[in-house]
Amino acid sequence: MKTWKISDIGVLLKNSFTAIMKGEFLLRLNVGKYFIHIIYTFLLFALIIWVSLMVETTMAKVESQKAQIRELKIINSQKVYELAETTRRSEVDKRLESLGSQVGEREERAVKLN
């Protein structure tokens, strides 16, 4: 049974460094048969990066559409407020007067025809 020595680590590092320098590291590890898997993994990484960029683009669109919705809500609340202002009795009177209308406040109670 082979016994390990501290110096073996040094040899291992030296061999690995030499293999890396020669560009043979993966071959030395004998993972050539997994080459397709390594390529696949890299493809997945690339896909993740691409999807992340797409998500980012979508999120940016969401933000811009949120801003548009906020803008529309502002316009809506502004218009609702302006509309409410015009329903005030005195305001209606003033508008009718400015339009030269003969219509005024009711002076008799309403009649309901059954």
Add this chain to the structure above:
Amino acid sequence: MEAGKTNKPKKRDRIGVILYVFYVFMLLMSIVLIGGIVYIQLFFRPDKAIVEALTPNDQIRKIDPVRGNIYDCNGKLLAISCPSYQFYMDCTVLKDRNKPEEEEAWLDKAKELSKALADELKDKSADQYYKSIVEGRNKGNKYLRLTRKVDYDTRNRIVEFPLFREGRFKSGMIEVRTDVRQYPYGELARRTIGFVRDNSSDVANTHIGLEGKFDYILHGTQGREYLRRTDRGRVVNSDSVRVQAVDGKDLHTTLNIDYQEIADKALREQIENEEDLEGSCMVIMETATGAIRAMVNLVRDPKSGKWGEYQNVAIGRKAEPGSVFKTVTLMSVLNDGYITSLEQTLPATDGKVEGTSIRDEHIPQFARQHSTNRISVLDGFKISSNYVFAKLAVDNYGKKGGTDGTERFLANIYNYKLGDAFDFDLDGLQTPTIPNPGTRYWTNTDLGTMGYGYSTEETPLHILTFYNAIANKGKMMKPYLVEGPSILNSAVCTKAVADTLTRALKAVTEEGTARRLKDAKCSVAGKTGTSFGTFSNGQYFDAQGRRKYQGTFVGFFPADNPQYSIICMVYSYPTKKSFQGGGIPARAIRTVIDKVYDIDPCFREEIGGKRKKNK
């Protein structure tokens, strides 16, 4: 492997060498990168200023909830949050980088901007605007307030003005947006609706009106989300926690803003030219439910002298109610069976009530005019005689033969909910003051004066709630603005007693102190009341003989089939003028009743089937 080894030198091809060099280069770069990462993670300590400058300062975005709207009973909008915009200016923009001719061009554009602002806002001249910009530029002002708060449409026009349209980096334009609470009906019911500047303002210590009391419903819950910076700007970081903002809920009130405006206008018409008046209020309540349809509180601003909704008088001011309290005494003696008919009479001679210092000078006058020495309870009620009601209280609840009915009288008052502050939809309802015979302040006269509305202090809302119970045939409804109808006391009196009281109250408006209401569009039952406020000397008049008046009218209409109860109260500064309950309050109420009668669907005339008549 060793066996196949030859001594022939290895021939390297050119492409292989290039690839190898490229490989080595990439390898070295990766080593540098990994080394850099290790260094940055473990050893690098950047300058704090650089960290601050490069770290995004708003990683967390607060999501403000939208404050709920407030509506009246017909769905009309009473309060809404709208954004408002204010423009500031960094006057130093490009100042150091501009060449002289560029600076001149910038100032020319600033002049055009000033003109456009003056034309749009009409609050300052173009010269004033320009002067402030130039001064700001000379002094290095980076945050000059340029405009007042403007609405969305105006904002859109302003950002297109000369200079501003070039963007903030060239013009120095700074735009600040805040959500401001808007009230489409302005001052109407302002004290009842309440006031908040915007949803982010804390209203915890200013529980004014419905905005304050129901802030926990209207406010909503703030949310938050984390943002990350990307090439396309900041986007929500989907890996982080996101707390959704919950918008505030809308509040539907019982107020009818049309009635509020009618009441407000009617009251203003009456008080506008009365310089001696200090404050007033008017409340309209639906008889069957206790729903408050209008609550006007007009108080004079001591500085400007203008009337405005500065204080909720209807619930927050208690004072001696005066003769409107006589109805309480009358209900008490009718309930307890001390009198069985309004035609029952009392002696009408000198107007003195035995055992007290009370003396009513109107009684001898009444006796002379009617050639009689007796006065009926109904006549006493119609002319609002203090003597009659003091005597009713003292004779029936005073000490006699070793028994004392005072406690019973007081118990009746508490039973009519005139002694406690009930739970109301607005904060600040005052607790009435009812004297206690057990204290040293109690005098023999107190029972008699209570009989006609002194020695006690009540708010207008308490008085109205009591009269509404009479209109409702004894069922006392709790006044409410939001929460829904509830009963305070299911029977403060029997239906027969309520009918008797209604007859007495009708007599007041037909032949008594409130004759102004006789010709109203529908019949009215009610009571006037006038009381005097006390001065620091303990008297009801000051050294110049001036009095502080409180005039009240309270009642309900139509008298025979009551739909609404109403109270109007005015009070004065010390004055020599007289402000009686039958004066300003009755006139204001008459106007309101006539207008409400014309527009309220419950008063409409039906033709073709059964003809409905409310008059």
